Amino acid sequence: MIKTELGTLRRSHYSNELNPSMDGLEVTIMGWVLTIRGHGNISFATIRDKNGDIPIVAKKGDCPDELREKLSILKAHSSIAITGRIKSSEKAPTGFEIIPSELRVFSDVEKIPPFEPLAKTVKNIDTRLEVRPIDLRRKTLQHIFNARSQVLKSIRDYFYQQNFIEINTPKMIATATEGGAALFPIFYYNKEAFLAQSPQLYKEQLIMSFEKVFEIAPIFRAEPSRTNRHLAEAISVDLEEAFVDYNDVMNRIEDIIKIAIVTVSDYAKNNSDVEFIIPSKPEHIPRYSYDELIEKMQKAGAKTEWGDDLYPSNLKKIGVEGFYFIKDWPLGPKPFYVKDSKTNPKISESFDLMFGDLELSSGSTRIEKRHELEERMKNKGMKTDAFEYHLGAFDYGVPPHAGCGIGLERLIMALTGTENIRDVTFYPRDVDRLTP
The missing domain is CATH 2.40.50.140 (Nucleic acid-binding proteins)
Known part of the structure; x- marks a missing residue:
């Protein structure tokens, strides 16, 4: 009995x-x-x-x-x-x-959790994270992660329908993918290695064989940011495609955003107690140039100049909201593989996808010629010898190509109206948290 x-x-x-x-x-x-x-x-x-x-x-x-x-x-x-x-x-x-x-x-239960399993909200997120398996039983989070799973499935379905191949790239690498200092060093046998910032260089190489590739996997950024939208380990939805430019990639992202919104909306319809704040599906995602937004900010009284970053406070001043692209950024701060504009060498063929003041994605047309890559790397003070394994691939005919990475956690934040990125992450890793 x-x-x-x-x-x-x-x-x-x-x-x-x-x-x-x-x-x-x-x-x-x-x-x-x-x-x-x-x-x-x-x-x-x-x-x-x-x-x-x-x-x-x-x-x-x-x-x-x-x-x-x-x-x-x-x-x-x-x-x-x-x-x-x-x-x-x-x-x-x-x-x-x-x-x-x-x-x-x-x-039998040995301990009583520090919050009720029926609680919709628990103010102290650190308290919840300490007993994360129990926290994840709450309906609010159950809905977020079930919807997240459905979004991932819909994104994968889109890629397969569009004849992309799913790839897996190394997460332990010998050199920085994008340069800079935001790296996690690790011991790799008797030498130093790093956790991968992105699959960028590998996915560029793989389009030589497969033309259209995607990966959904962790990326690691050692950025000392303590905000409700930064993680040290995040999931990136990466795509790379041959014989296209950044305009084609923005079209792809627009497709993905529309599919994701429909997916979350359908989930909410099938679960009456869902309390997501779901954005409406746009007919078309606006595309603003960097120059255009700088001009608007200056007219709105923001202290900003050409070449400055577009800070969230300034974006709020000009009232841009919902999903939108910012394209044609200044070339200077961009990674070495980003292609410059044919009409202005100071401008890059690059974009960010935004939701209000939240950056969801970054992408660009890539450089396909070795000598241009080497020149860009030298201008950035990078050692080309350390990237010979990558540069060598460009001796064998790399096609024109473009791609992007979409931050999955930030996308789910936008789709559900969640304010803290830790609430859309199973086990968050940030400046202060390495457990559980």
Whole structure:
């Protein structure tokens, strides 16, 4: 009647597979205890599995006394299985309840979490992160990560439909991908190596063989930023394509954004308790040049000059909102592989995708000629010898190409109205956090 081992017992149904029309059917459900309430000779429990909640009613005379007594003293988060029969009930939120006949308690709770499992919000995110597996049981986060999973699937489906091939590139590298100091050094046997800032150089090489490639994988940036939108380890959706330029890549991103919005909207429609703030799907994502925005900022009274970064405070002053591209940035600060404009050598064929003042993506047309790459690297004070493995590929005919990286976590923030990037990351890594 009450056991503690799984044995041969297996779940017969998930919560979303049960309904009142199954009245009288014996089922086995598994999950963890969400709530327990006792009223004399009757105990009410709610069991949550990956798909939802299941009401349990243990009443004297309807189920064994031993089972009812054990159920009544279980703590929230206990992991259990219940076998019982479905009974339709107009009073139950689901339209039915389960009358238990067998209980298995796989694990009793040793500690009480520092927040309620039903809480929609818990102010101290560090408290939540310390018990992240329990935090992720809350409905708010369940919806975020289920929607995130659906978005990833829709993005992958788009790439496969467009004849891209999925790649995997090394995350331990010998030299900096983009130069600069934002690197995590590691010991690689008896030599120094680095965690990859991006798959940039590898995906450029791979378009020589496959033309259209994408990767969804971690990137590592050692930036000392303590904001609600920066991570040291993030997931990047990278694409690279041969025989196109940055305009074609912006078209790709526009497709992806529209697909992602539809995906999240559909998820919300199928889950009535979702509280996402979902942006409306744009017919077309506006494309502003860097020069155009600088001029608008100056007219709005912002202290900015050509060559300055476009700071969030200044973007707010000119009222740009929703999704939009900023293109044709000054070439100077851009990575060595970004191509310059045919009409103005001080301008790059590059873009950022923004959502309000939040940067979601960065991309460009790439340089396809070795001598131009070497000249750019030298101008940036980089040692070309350290990149010979990459430069050597350009001796064999690299086609014109372009690509970008999209920050998955920031995209999910934009799609769901989430303010803190840690709430769209399973286990965040930042300046202050290396655990759990």
